[in-house]
Amino acid sequence: MLKVMLFVGLLFPGLLLAEDSDTRVYIKVGEASIKKSLIAVPPFALLSTASLAPNHKQIGTDLFNTIINDIEVSNLFTIIKPEAYLEDPTKVGITPAPGNPTGFHFEIWSKINTEFLIRGAYKISDMGQLEFEIYCYSVPQAKLVLGKTYMASTKDARATAHTFADDLMKALTGKTGIFRTKFVAASDRAGHRWKEIYVMAWDGRDIVQVTNHHAISLSPSWKPNGKTISYSSSAYHPGLKSRNWDLFTYDIFAGKRFLISSRLGMNTGSTFSPDGDWIYLTISKTGDPDIYKINTDGNDPVRLTNGPRKTMNVEPNVSPDSKKIAFSSDRSGNPMIYTIDTDGSNPKRVTFAGKYNSSPCYSPDGKRMAFAGRDGDHFDVFTMNVDGSDMMRLTSAKKPSGRMANNEYPSYSPDGRHIVFTSDRSGKNQIYIISIDGTNERRITVDDYNYFQVRWSPYLEGVAN
Amino acid sequence: MKTNLLTVPANLSEPEIFKKMLVTSFVFHVILFLAFAFKTLILPNESLTLDPAIRVDLVALPDKVAKLPPPPTPAKPQEKAIESKIKKNEPIVLHPKHEVKESAIDKIRKMQKMEQLENDVRRQEAKERAARQAKAREILLKGNSVSPGSALHGLAKAEFNEYLVQIHQKVKENWNLPEWLQNEKLKATVIVYMDYRGVVIRRLLEKSSGDSRFDDYVIKAVDDSSPFPAPPSKFVDLVRVDGIVLGFPQ
Numbered sequence: 001m002l003k004v005m006l007f008v009g010l011l012f013p014g015l016l017l018a019e020d021s022d023t024r025v026y027i028k029v030g031e032a033s034i035k036k037s038l039i040a041v042p043p044f045a046l047l048s049t050a051s052l053a054p055n056h057k058q059i060g061t062d063l064f065n066t067i068i069n070d071i072e073v074s075n076l077f078t079i080i081k082p083e084a085y086l087e088d089p090t091k092v093g094i095t096p097a098p099g100n101p102t103g104f105h106f107e108i109w110s111k112i113n114t115e116f117l118i119r120g121a122y123k124i125s126d127m128g129q130l131e132f133e134i135y136c137y138s139v140p141q142a143k144l145v146l147g148k149t150y151m152a153s154t155k156d157a158r159a160t161a162h163t164f165a166d167d168l169m170k171a172l173t174g175k176t177g178i179f180r181t182k183f184v185a186a187s188d189r190a191g192h193r194w195k196e197i198y199v200m201a202w203d204g205r206d207i208v209q210v211t212n213h214h215a216i217s218l219s220p221s222w223k224p225n226g227k228t229i230s231y232s233s234s235a236y237h238p239g240l241k242s243r244n245w246d247l248f249t250y251d252i253f254a255g256k257r258f259l260i261s262s263r264l265g266m267n268t269g270s271t272f273s274p275d276g277d278w279i280y281l282t283i284s285k286t287g288d289p290d291i292y293k294i295n296t297d298g299n300d301p302v303r304l305t306n307g308p309r310k311t312m313n314v315e316p317n318v319s320p321d322s323k324k325i326a327f328s329s330d331r332s333g334n335p336m337i338y339t340i341d342t343d344g345s346n347p348k349r350v351t352f353a354g355k356y357n358s359s360p361c362y363s364p365d366g367k368r369m370a371f372a373g374r375d376g377d378h379f380d381v382f383t384m385n386v387d388g389s390d391m392m393r394l395t396s397a398k399k400p401s402g403r404m405a406n407n408e409y410p411s412y413s414p415d416g417r418h419i420v421f422t423s424d425r426s427g428k429n430q431i432y433i434i435s436i437d438g439t440n441e442r443r444i445t446v447d448d449y450n451y452f453q454v455r456w457s458p459y460l461e462g463v464a465n
Numbered sequence: 466m467k468t469n470l471l472t473v474p475a476n477l478s479e480p481e482i483f484k485k486m487l488v489t490s491f492v493f494h495v496i497l498f499l500a501f502a503f504k505t506l507i508l509p510n511e512s513l514t515l516d517p518a519i520r521v522d523l524v525a526l527p528d529k530v531a532k533l534p535p536p537p538t539p540a541k542p543q544e545k546a547i548e549s550k551i552k553k554n555e556p557i558v559l560h561p562k563h564e565v566k567e568s569a570i571d572k573i574r575k576m577q578k579m580e581q582l583e584n585d586v587r588r589q590e591a592k593e594r595a596a597r598q599a600k601a602r603e604i605l606l607k608g609n610s611v612s613p614g615s616a617l618h619g620l621a622k623a624e625f626n627e628y629l630v631q632i633h634q635k636v637k638e639n640w641n642l643p644e645w646l647q648n649e650k651l652k653a654t655v656i657v658y659m660d661y662r663g664v665v666i667r668r669l670l671e672k673s674s675g676d677s678r679f680d681d682y683v684i685k686a687v688d689d690s691s692p693f694p695a696p697p698s699k700f701v702d703l704v705r706v707d708g709i710v711l712g713f714p715q
Contacts, residue, residue, distance in 0.1 A: 024707065024708075024709075024710050025629065025703070025707070025708075025709045025710065026709075026710040026712060027629060027632060027633050027636075027709060027710070027711050027712065028712045028714065028715045029633065029636055029637055029640055029686075029711055029712060029713050029714055029715075030637060030640075030714050030715075031647070031714050032640045032641055032642040032647055032682070032686075032713070032714065033640065033641045033642075034641070034642065034643070034644050034647055035641035035642065035643060036643070037643045075644075076643060076644055076645065138678070140681055140685075141677065141678070141681065172643075172645055173644075173645035174645070174649075175645075352524050353524040353525060353526045353527075354524070354525070354526040373526045374526075375525050375526040380526070380529070382526060382527075391526070391527050392527060392530070393526060393527050393528055393529040393530070394529065395529065396528075396529040438529060438530070
């Protein structure tokens with residue numbers, strides 16, 4: 001055998017010899033390029049029922065559109081256009097041949113390089129019960145990846161579709177999908193005079209008003225259990241004969257509201273600790289806005305920042321490991337991002353670029369941080385390592401007037417692959433999402449209202465709807 | 466009539482007026498001096514606060530880098546792919562190079578350079594041969610029988626290295642994974658055997674990653690890379706019989 005001794009690695013990185021290099025030629029190929037998988041999702045078949053109501057087809061359309069949208073947003077797939085199909089999905093079954101004699105054929109789907117094929121069918125009982133049978137196959141392996149039958153009320157058709165999309169992500173990636181998560185945001189939907197707090201599905205559907213203060217309510221935040229939100233409202237105090245920025249929590253499922261802190265001045269910008277036992281917020285009872293932590297009853301306040309005088313320390317956000325707090329402060333002149341330990345020690349300035357950096361938000365893995373930064377006349381969403389390095393601008397958009405739009409208040413999805421933010425590029429402050437690499441930007445709300453300070457919920461799997 | 470320092474009697478002459486004003490000025494200056502001396506020496510000084518200067522560097526935020534997603538792979542029928550591969554396998558027609566007229570001096574210079582290069586290679590090979598023989602003698606003393614081996618050296622080694630770089634580039638172009646598999650840190654190795662044209666005649670999954678989906682993408686990368694660049698004639702046996710081991714990713 002020809003012995004080959006090579007030292008190519010010194011000249012060409014990536015081409016290196018392995019341990020048995022004295023006998024064989026070994027090439028290290030290196031890391032793969034990321035590609036999107038080709039997926040085919042033919043429309044779902046409606047299995048005939050005794051009494052076909054007119055809305056039954058619409059339910060199928062809702063199921064289909066919801067799953068298509070979820071798959072597109074995942075940014076993991078390219079959906080094959082129906083015109084490319086070589087097999088008519090309406091003329092074959094939803095399970096493969098030869099097991100099902102009238103089933104579809106893997107080899108036909110393989111000819112158009114299909115990697116994954118989703119086939120589904122549904123029927124609706126006379127009692128209005130939806131039965132949705134759906135499968136995902138790996139075409140190259142001719143193998144079933146996921147197959148389930150979901151039973152739900154017809155009004156929960158979209159939730160059922162989101163559940164399948166989450167299950168699909170789990171089956172393929174091993175990680176839970178984000179398609180049952182929600183947003184909380186402040187909005188002027190109830191009237192332009194006030195702003196109330198609203199909860200909605202991550203795709204902007206099923207918007208529910210959760211406060212009715214007839215006041216300006218802002219800075220909502222999720223408790224890690226996904227059942228409670230905190231927010232601040234300019235509540236009227238008859239004793240003071242004036243309004244004060246008080247902190248409230250709201251139990252979404254019980255429908256109960258609790259006053260947590262009404263200390264004189266600001267009680268705003270709240271965020272929960274990862275264990276849910278503490279609330280970090282800005283309190284200005286001493287005159288200057290500083291960051292405090294209080295327990296979930298509003299007691300045991302601990303002051304974490306202390307000046308300098310006439311400066312603000314606002315918008316705290318706790319790292320997932322509960323060791324650091326990021327916040328915005330103008331102690332050096334322009335508002336910049338700083339971090340401190342959760343006991344208030346070890347302050348460190350993180351951003352030095354731009355004129356105004358605000359609303360920091362840690363990624364779920366604690367390695368990156370998103371924030372809104374302004375260097376010209378508008379804000380954009382940025383991400384960076386938690387030490388301030390490797391800064392990256394994610395957004396850049398223009399308004400209809402041609403001026404640059406503001407993109408603000410970033411918040412990570414629980415899987416860390418997407419960021420939600422608000423933007424006034426349409427003329428109204430609407431909700432958008434974007435992948436963390438700055439691609440796949442999508443508008444979520446499409447209406448004439450304004451939304452502010454949107455926050456992405458934690459995973460809500462197992463949390464009652 | 467009462468007078469004071471500031472009033473000037475009308476009956477005084479000009480020199481007397483000047484003298485009086487001079488005295489007046491002196492008295493005021495003395496009072497002023499005493500007042501400052503009293504303030505400075507007797508009254509407590511205000512503390513002087515020295516705040517550290519804050520230096521703020523204004524740095525621009527980075528621009529958005531246009532990071533376009535890779536264009537989706539067009540869904541093309543398999544027959545077409547096979548057809549295109551067959552085309553690639555057609556024998557390559559070599560056209561004669563253009564003859565460039567060179568001056569006699571250029572030719573002599575080139576010949577001299579070639580000679581020098583050959584001498585260098587001969588010297589290097591002689592040195593390596595001597596080293597091998599010395600090592601063999603050393604080992605023979607212990608009773609072993611050592612052959613000189615068939616390791617590549619000199620120009621042959623450089624030529625083979627260059628060929629491996631081409632192989633690496635070709636397979637790297639076709640080495641793609643979905644995001645969820647890339648994050649799994651899986652590893653697999655494949656032995657690739659190819660003919661004199663670089664067409665893969667056999668590939669063997671030597672070490673599975675343990676995830677059949679990852680293994681399939683590894684095999685696909687090899688299949689999509691075939692035909693590889695044709696090996697130089699002296700290495701045809703090597704790539705056909707021994708094969709080349711590809712590590713995905715390492």
